[in-house]
Amino acid sequence: MTEQLETTEERRTDQINLSSVAAGKVKSLLEQEGRDDLQLRISVQPGGCSGLRYQLFFDERTLDGDVVTSFDEVNVVVDRMSVPYLNGAMIDFVD
Numbered sequence: 001m002t003e004q005l006e007t008t009e010e011r012r013t014d015q016i017n018l019s020s021v022a023a024g025k026v027k028s029l030l031e032q033e034g035r036d037d038l039q040l041r042i043s044v045q046p047g048g049c050s051g052l053r054y055q056l057f058f059d060e061r062t063l064d065g066d067v068v069t070s071f072d073e074v075n076v077v078v079d080r081m082s083v084p085y086l087n088g089a090m091i092d093f094v095d
Contacts, residue, residue: 013088015069016042016078022093023072030074033058039068039075042091044082052085 011017018026018040026040041059044052062068065080078086 011088011090015067016076016086017088017090018069018071018074018076019090019092020072022091023074025093025095026074027072030058035060039077041077041079042082042086043079044085056091 030036030038037060038058039060039062041055041057043055045055047053059077062077063079067078067080067083069076069078076091
């Protein structure tokens with residue numbers, strides 16, 4: 001029998017959510033890069049088994065219509081076309 005721990009972090013339905021663990025990991029990766037101009041971009045594109053393909057990558061750009069949300073000093077950027085697919089989603093990290 002496995003036990004799954006639940007986090008008590010607030011989950012918003014009107015934006016993307018990034019757990020504190022994921023925010024810490026992203027912050028650590030950005031520090032390793034030695035750049036403070038990068039942010040985590042998350043996008044949704046057609047394709048994949050479920051009809052959608054999710055992409056996460058570091059980006060220095062901010063495009064017109066992007067939604068930027070800050071989590072523990074980490075900026076998460078979502079393009080306007082992806083926002084409806086990602087509202088309420090929780091991005092987490094497990095090592």
